[in-house]
Amino acid sequence: xxxxxxxxxxxxxxxxxxxxxxxxxxxxxxxxxxxxxxxxxxxxxxxxxxxxxxxxxxxxxxxxxxxxxxxxxxxxxxxxxxxxxxxxxxxxxxxxxxxxxxxxxxxxxxxxxxxxxxxxxxxxxxxxxxxxxxxxxxxxxxxxxxxxxxxxxxxxxxxxxxxxxxxxxxxxxxxxxxxxxxxxxxxxxxxxxxxxxxxxxxxxxxxxxxxxxxxxxxxxxxxxxxxxxxxxxxxxxxxxxxxxxxxxxxxxxxxxxxxxxxxxxxxxxxxxxxxxxxxxxxxxxxxxxxxxxxxxxxxxxxxxxxxxxxxxxxxxxxxxxxxxxxxxxxxxxxxxxxxxxxxxxxxxxxxxxxxxxxxxxxxxxxxxxxxx
Amino acid sequence: xxxxxxxxxxxxxxxxxxxxxxxxxxxxxxxxxxxxxxxxxxxxxxxxxxxxxxxxxxxxxxxxxxxxxxxxxxxxxxxxxxxxxxxxxxxxxxxxxxxxxxxxxxxxxxxxxxxxxxxxxxxxxxxxxxxxxxxxxxxxxxxxxxxxxxxxxxxxxxxxxxxxxxxxxxxxxxxxxxxxxxxxxxxxxxx
Amino acid sequence: xxxxxxxxxxxxxxxxxxxxxxxxxxxxxxxxxxxxxxxxxxxxxxxxxxxxxxxxxxxxxxxxxxxxxxxxxxxxxxxxxxxxxxxxxxxxxxxxxxxxxxxxxxxxxxxxxxxxxxxxxxxxxxxxxxxxxxxxxxxxxxxxxxxxxxxxxxx
Numbered sequence: 001x002x003x004x005x006x007x008x009x010x011x012x013x014x015x016x017x018x019x020x021x022x023x024x025x026x027x028x029x030x031x032x033x034x035x036x037x038x039x040x041x042x043x044x045x046x047x048x049x050x051x052x053x054x055x056x057x058x059x060x061x062x063x064x065x066x067x068x069x070x071x072x073x074x075x076x077x078x079x080x081x082x083x084x085x086x087x088x089x090x091x092x093x094x095x096x097x098x099x100x101x102x103x104x105x106x107x108x109x110x111x112x113x114x115x116x117x118x119x120x121x122x123x124x125x126x127x128x129x130x131x132x133x134x135x136x137x138x139x140x141x142x143x144x145x146x147x148x149x150x151x152x153x154x155x156x157x158x159x160x161x162x163x164x165x166x167x168x169x170x171x172x173x174x175x176x177x178x179x180x181x182x183x184x185x186x187x188x189x190x191x192x193x194x195x196x197x198x199x200x201x202x203x204x205x206x207x208x209x210x211x212x213x214x215x216x217x218x219x220x221x222x223x224x225x226x227x228x229x230x231x232x233x234x235x236x237x238x239x240x241x242x243x244x245x246x247x248x249x250x251x252x253x254x255x256x257x258x259x260x261x262x263x264x265x266x267x268x269x270x271x272x273x274x275x276x277x278x279x280x281x282x283x284x285x286x287x288x289x290x291x292x293x294x295x296x297x298x299x300x301x302x303x304x305x306x307x308x309x310x311x312x313x314x315x316x317x318x319x320x321x322x323x324x325x326x327x328x329x330x331x332x333x334x335x336x337x338x339x340x341x342x343x344x345x346x347x348x349x350x351x352x353x354x355x356x357x358x359x360x361x362x363x364x365x366x367x368x369x370x371x372x
Numbered sequence: 373x374x375x376x377x378x379x380x381x382x383x384x385x386x387x388x389x390x391x392x393x394x395x396x397x398x399x400x401x402x403x404x405x406x407x408x409x410x411x412x413x414x415x416x417x418x419x420x421x422x423x424x425x426x427x428x429x430x431x432x433x434x435x436x437x438x439x440x441x442x443x444x445x446x447x448x449x450x451x452x453x454x455x456x457x458x459x460x461x462x463x464x465x466x467x468x469x470x471x472x473x474x475x476x477x478x479x480x481x482x483x484x485x486x487x488x489x490x491x492x493x494x495x496x497x498x499x500x501x502x503x504x505x506x507x508x509x510x511x512x513x514x515x516x517x518x519x520x521x522x523x524x525x526x527x528x529x530x531x532x533x534x535x536x537x538x539x540x541x542x543x544x545x546x547x548x549x550x551x552x553x554x555x556x557x558x559x560x561x562x563x
Numbered sequence: 564x565x566x567x568x569x570x571x572x573x574x575x576x577x578x579x580x581x582x583x584x585x586x587x588x589x590x591x592x593x594x595x596x597x598x599x600x601x602x603x604x605x606x607x608x609x610x611x612x613x614x615x616x617x618x619x620x621x622x623x624x625x626x627x628x629x630x631x632x633x634x635x636x637x638x639x640x641x642x643x644x645x646x647x648x649x650x651x652x653x654x655x656x657x658x659x660x661x662x663x664x665x666x667x668x669x670x671x672x673x674x675x676x677x678x679x680x681x682x683x684x685x686x687x688x689x690x691x692x693x694x695x696x697x698x699x700x701x702x703x704x705x706x707x708x709x710x711x712x713x714x715x716x717x718x
Contacts, residue, residue, distance in 0.1 A: 046689065046690065047688075047689060047690035047691060047692070050690045050691065052699070052706070054675070054700060055699055055700060055706050056706070059706055090587065091587070218612055218613055218635050219612070219662060219663050219664065220663050220664045221613060221614055221615065221662065221664025221665070222664070232635065234635055303586050303587055304586065304587075304588065304629075305587050305588055306588055306616065306631055306641070306643070308615070315615065317615065317616055317631075319616060319618050319629070319631075321620060329620075330618070330620045330621075332616070332618045334615065334616040338667060338668075338671075339664060339667065339668065341667065342663065342664055342666050342667050371690060372690075
């Protein structure tokens with residue numbers, strides 16, 4: 001757009017978005033410097049939900065840390081549990097029985113579907129269609145939360161996984177309910193797509209906005225749907241396979257342009273692939289033990305490990321340093337959304353203020369994980 | 373019909389005799405507009421309470437305003453950290469009276485699982501007055517709705533004669549803490 | 564795998580003191596002065612283009628910064644670098660010019676553990692506020708924070 005040369009002296013204006021803002025997904029603050037309506041610079045300010053999780057991790061024993069991992073990324077509590085529990089199992093070399101592995105995969109893939117539903121609902125909420133897509137997503141999410149409640153006793157903070165397995169076995173009515181949910185979900189995803197994918201407003205507001213080229217994505221350590229929408233084929237379930245993922249047959253959806261629209265399409269594609277994994281897990285789940293017996297006072301050997309999984313938001317990793325006692329010496333959480341935010345100023349430069357909300361929604365942050 | 377019977381009939385249909393308090397409180401409690409202050413995990417359960425399964429629009433509360441100037445109720449949902457507390461108090465001061473505060477979840481009541489750490493406030497009632505406490509981690513949406521019903525009962529029990537917001541000597545503004553080098557500092561306090 | 568890289572690095576930088584640390588995740592211990600050149604060599608010649616995590620640890624005799632590196636294209640195992648810093652004046656070269664994704668992570672290590680990164684574009688506190696005293700993840704900082712040292716909670 002051509003600027004008129006009028007000889008007027010203009011200045012940039014600084015606008016503060018947040019921390020209390022309807023569209024910042026939590027308490028997140030952005031200091032935006034504008035020239036007219038175009039963004040010149042953006043500075044993210046975080047720490048409004050810093051709850052001292054890493055220091056608490058050093059105060060607690062290994063087992064006491066599991067409920068605190070629920071509260072990291074509070075929408076995907078099962079994935080967080082799994083990442084921590086697998087890190088400790090790598091440290092102490094504990095084998096997990098077959099049935100427990102299948103149950104874990106079922107829970108984690110259900111979590112992936114729940115997270116993507118909420119992410120897409122929240123993105124569209126911010127684009128302006130206040131609450132309709134969110135209500136659609138939340139309606140199906142309630143059915144999956146009922147499944148979590150059946151298995152673990154709680155809707156959100158499940159605290160379900162233990163070192164060497166899971167806490168409770170699946171109740172008898174679980175499999176029937178799971179089969180009916182898995183049978184009904186493809187129709188729901190089709191309905192969602194019919195409403196949104198070819199929608200004119202979504203196309204105009206999301207195509208070409210916040211383009212992230214693949215080299216930049218790798219340099220800025222982005223992971224998850226943000227990276228795959230730029231075309232980089234890196235999914236930790238395929239690359240660095242953990243648990244029993246190599247037995248399942250699934251694809252990794254990739255984007256082409258790396259804009260907000262591609263990230264939305266990648267999330268829809270991942271929901272469909274999770275359904276494929278769930279169907280195979282339901283077929284193959286064996287009978288058997290669900291956990292191993294561990295000593296009362298759990299002291300893993302000395303050393304340090306780093307274990308990472310593909311959580312719905314990206315690469316979630318735990319780095320644990322053990323000095324042979326009952327508490328971790330250093331408990332570090334590699335949080336995907338905190339590191340994905342490094343690229344936010346680059347994505348927003350040159351766009352309008354209204355696009356900031358769409359770009360932030362497509363990165364899909366959760367403040368419990370950003371600030372820990 | 374005679375004239376007296378006619379007048380009696382009309383009065384029975386169109387005239388209600390009640391107290392000012394009852395009408396006033398009925399209007400106020402049937403449309404409490406919350407300002408959802410979703411800080412952390414409890415915010416997700418608050419959104420679920422607003423969604424179609426546990427709808428709180430049946431109570432007239434679906435207008436969740438992001439701005440404090442149009443809200444009656446502040447739902448503090450989630451942990452309040454040291455960095456965020458000045459913002460919470462400032463927003464409370466900006467709400468017009470009559471205003472209520474509902475502390476949702478263990479973290480807003482007393483710090484929750486993160487109590488006694490270097491960046492967490494042990495409960496929001498350290499800085500602002502709270503009317504209803506809803507315990508849980510996170511409380512189920514049904515528990516939050518029970519909290520709302522308790523709030524409605526509280527509102528129905530109030531009366532204009534002794535209400536605090538029409539009095540001159542009532543405390544209007546809560547002091548806003550600032551971020552000092554060792555933690556939060558209230559104005560007028562030594563470090 | 565990392566043993567071969569360790570040997571190649573030792574040949575490339577003969578003057579610097581490298582060490583190979585065994586364990587479940589074998590690591591290479593690097594001198595703080597040689598970190599920047601070695602990191603540049605690892606990115607450009609060996610193909611480690613993805614920096615996954617930067618961690619700061621407070622040991623009784625030293626501070627340590629641990630880097631976990633992966634290669635996106637060739638799917639190799641991770642390469643772990645450990646750099647030590649002294650207790651009195653902990654300072655390490657910043658790798659943000661090489662891997663921009665280290666920006667926020669180094670700020671977090673500075674904020675919580677107190678290690679300075681020379682050459683970082685903007686080294687300020689990220690999770691706590693400017694003007695806060697102390698580095699919480701150090702072992703001598705109590706978990707209750709400064710409350711433990713005399714400040715009363717206002718009622």
